[in-house]
Amino acid sequence: MEQLQALYEQLKKKGLTAEQKRAIELEIRLIEKHQNQAHIPPPDSKKIMDYADLPMLQDSMVMHPVFNAMQTLDDLVSRDIQREKDGFPRKIRIGKMIKPSQDGEEKVVIVPTTVEEKLLHDAISEDEEEAEGDGGSGDGEEGEVIGEQPIRQEQGAGEGGAGQGEGGTHESDSNAYDMGRILTEQFQLPNLKDKGKRRSLTHYVYDLTDRNPGFGQVIDKKATLRSLIETNIGLGRIKEGQKIDPEKLLISPTDRIYRILSREKDYESQAVVFFVRDYSGSMHGAPTELVVTQHVLIYSWLTYQYENQVETRFILHDTEAREVDNFHTYYNLRVAGGTQVASAYRLVNEIVAEESLERDYNIYIFHGTDGDDWDTSGKETIPELEKMLGYANRVGITVAENGYGISGSTEVEKYLEKSGLLEEKKDLLRLDVMQKESDETRLIEGIRKLIS
Amino acid sequence: MELISQHAKKIMEGCKERARDMGLSFQDESLEYIVTNRDLLELSPKNMIPTLYDYWVQDVEILKEKGRYELYPGNPYETVINTRPAISFYNDNNPDWLNVMIFYHVIGHIDFFQNNLFFRHTWDYDFSSRALSDKRMIAKLRSEKGRWVDYIIEFSRAIDNLVGYHRELAKYSGFEKTEDLTRLDFYFDIFIQQEKKASVASYVKEIERYNGLVSEDPHGAEDRFIESVQTKHAEFESLYEKARKERRRRKSIDIFQFLMRYSDFLNKDENKWMLMVMEAVRATSLYFQPQIRTKILNEGWASYWHEELFLNDDRINGHEVDFATVNAKVTAMPRVGLNPYALGMRLFTYIEDLGNKGKISKKFQFITNMELRKKFDDKTLTGRDFIFQVRENCSDSMFVNTFIDQDFVDLHRLFVSGKRLNKERMTWQYYVKSRDADQYKNMVLDSLYHPPSIEIGVTDDNSLLLNHVFEGKPLVKEYIKGTLLGIEYLWGKQVYLDTSEAQVRSAPPARAGQPKTEPPPREIRWKRVRYRMKDRVLSRKELN
Secondary structure, eight states: OHHHHHHHHHHHHHOOOHHHHHHHHHHHHHHHHHTTOOOOOOOSSOOGGGOOHHHHHOGGGGTSOOOOOOTTHHHHHHHHHHHHHTTOOOOOEEEEEEOOOSSSOOOOEEEEEOOOOOOOBOOSOOOSSEEEEEEEESSOOTTOEEEEEEOOSSOOOOTTOOOOOTTOOHHHHHHHHHHHHHHHHHSOOOOOOOOOOEEEEEEEEEEEEEEEESOOSEEOHHHHHHHHHHHHHHHTOSOTTSOOOGGGOOOOGGGOEEEEEEEEEEEEOOEEEEEEEEOSGGGTTHHHHHHHHHHHHHHHHHHHHTTTOEEEEEEEESSSEEEESSHHHHHHOOOOOOOOHHHHHHHHHHHHHHTTHHHHOEEEEEEEEOSOOSSTTOTTHHHHHHHHHTTOSEEEEEEEOOSSSOTTOOHHHHHHHHHTHHHHTTTTEEEEEEOTTOOHHHHHHHHHHHHO | OEEOOHHHHHHHHHHHHHHHHTTOOOOSOEEEEEOOHHHHHHHGGGTTOTTOOOOHHHHHHHHHHHHHHHHOOOOOOOSEEOOSSEEEEEOTTOOHHHHHHHHHHHHHHHHHHHHOGGGGGGTTSOHHHHHHHHHHHHHHHHHHHTHHHHHHHHHHHTTGGGOOHHHHHHHHHSOOOOSOOOHHHIIIIIIIIIISOOOHHHHHHHHHHHHHHHHHOTTTHHHHHHHHHHHHOTTHHHHHHHHHHHHHHHTTOOHHHHHHHHOTTTTSGGGTHHHHHHHHHHHHHHHHHHHHHTHHHHHHHHHHHHHHHHHTOGGGTTOHHHHHHHHHHHHOOOSBSOOHHHHHHHHHHHHHHHHHTTOSSHHHHTOOOHHHHHHOOOOOOOHHHHHHHHHHHOOHHHHHHHHOOHHHHHHTTEEEEEEEEETTTTEEEEEEEEOOHHHHHHHHHHTSOOOOOEEEEEOTTSOEEEEEOOSSOOBOHHHHHHHHHHHHHHHSSOEEEEEEEEEEEOOOOOOTTSOOOSOOOOEEEEEEEEEEEETTEEEEEEOO
16 A cells, blocks of 8 residues: 555656545555455355255265256347347356355356346345354354354355456366357357467377388379389380270289378467456455456367467466466455555566567467556656567456546546547557446447457 | 255155144145256246246356355245145255155245245246246247347336235235225315315315215215316316325226326237236236245244254154254354345244234233343243244344344344454454344344335326335446336337436545544435436436
């Protein structure tokens, strides 16, 4: 906190407009407010309607379900498209992810979900510091604490979240692949242009490419005939100018040329995707949800486009940037400082340079922010961004407005406009600005904007 | 799904005999099926009714279920459904003793379904057969009308929690007023009280005048009286007709019936098929209503009897320990949380004990001395009879509201648990919030099902006007749009919804360092708002 104040003082000396001051002060206040505040974790206790006979009496029955492939997903999506044509809003939500338990192994599950809207009573609004009462039994005086649950930084909050286990499990990948396919086909997201392939060291294809005299799987007629004629010319059975009598030709065993199966190194595209997220105080709530959900969708789309050959790197930034291991942390971390976009871009540039990713990979960078930046003129950010555009296939910046500032005039938008990069490098740099209340349709629209 | 083996069936028939001897009453026939996991995946989105109509949301839910399964094993599934005959589901490899225990539980449910008055409207028909014919009807319509059938199902399901369940039940109560509004009733009850705002003196005077006429001419009195009223008040007749019409509209009619009867759109010839779909959705909802409202009772009753009957069954001696393990899991009171099996069973045991000691009496209620209350025992031994009465006449809210008292809360050391943020330790702390019976009761009541109450009216320009009766809770805002969209479609014209919304002004946070006492109450201001859905666009206006 003191560090931030110091930074703020420093910036003030350099000169800030009243509007910029206001924005920075607001963010500092928000950080104070949200510091240490977390989502209310799902209660461990079950409610009345969570109980049912089968799990209670015959629990073995519901433990091991059979999994089917999501065959009907395509149908569901096309039904949803038809809905829109009929004048009703879409109902299927795709990419809603359900979050794993806290017991170590975590999985991403991508499922189509929907809600059945009805007129229902609602709670009056959640109290941030006190959850609603529940039943209980046993010892304890009134007021006595009977259990504690630490507020972890990395929350395991309820549904609507996202998460990915260490190294990403197989299921999550195939799910992401499926979803990428759906996104591409049904939501008409564009296909990617091939930008150079490189020989894979780990992937092979098997093909009937090698020729082998004498034995093999399939006879290569043309090569066999050629060899046969060669042999017979050598034997003097075929002479120039004379008519060839096929019945008199001799066949040596090695004249029969076959094709045999052989292992070939495959060529493939590889991509590395940097997901960069602003986790400053002002990102709390809706902007974070939006950015993360969009990043999940982008990840799925790229997974499909590159047929699983996608590496992901996750970077979070406030005034400083850090790389985190997995999507789970990337999604859940919500501690916060101020905002300096440049720090994150610098980190990306460093990683790319250090690991020479530029040479072997198609590089994508997606950055989600609420548009605040304490580097108000982009003095530090723009040069880093320019550097990035030097190697990246695409840089997509999503601004999810936090609703505190004036719509359409965040710092990031302003200095990007001013730099002229959006026009100059139109094919490399994209910007998408969305409102706090955007829905999934809008998110997918946004992706189209970022990657087309 | 296949039927359970003859061996198991024979054991179960033995269970039925023993249950009957104890006073439970239920139909002779029952069907028991072996179900696999795959069956369950298909059954659960249909609420275990194998013949329920198909609807695409069920597919989504299947997919979601699968997703959920990867994360959370276990999910609400019922073991027995309220059909004729009742159908129950079993795992393939249950040992005999477990099947006996489960079947006693199932018998408890069947007895409850077939005797509790909140299920009265489900007694006279077999829901699974009705569901099957609805399913076929919907399938046939779908082949003709395509996706529009699904839109109608969707829009109907959007209002299926507003069905007139209690009105439906009232039909069986014998109390339902069927007579038309008479002119005389209208004159005294509505006209001079509400229209004329007559003083008590003039009201009494009118009654005297009428009584005078009756004593003069007992037969012609009413006509002569009304005649005099009509000459005196020229508007009387038209107001009477209006009130009569209004009353007929309101009487025993829910939003489904209202739309089905009065919507011009639905009553067009080409749209009449929609009525059938709506009726199917309505019937399904009505069927499920009592189940949601009797969860604690139903599970408590079944748990009470599976324990009672199992322990008295001589056939399965030697499995008491196995039984105890499963039974404890089912009926243990959780440290935090509400288990309907445990709570219901304890309440039944508690009131049986009250009945046995004659504590359900005025005599006992007037005793205030704690020691005397504790020792009180009239040895009436009417507890069993009493719990049978409770199972017949109560719903969850009545059960909880009537029988949870301080003695019960103390006996089982129950409390309302709270969960609060401790900022210094950075933890959520669970704590004992209150051991007061009233607070415990309110907490349980609060967790029970309670759909909003919506009154229906029509404005002069034939727009539908829905009035959400304020009961201290707002509606879920995000769902208003989708719901009204459907109602507008079914009504064919614009729809208004009046409801209340809360503005919460949180109290100033306690200063750091101060010991945290009771949090200051939040200030809530309610305001009335009107939503309007016109041409599929929602707008909102504050009312004053």
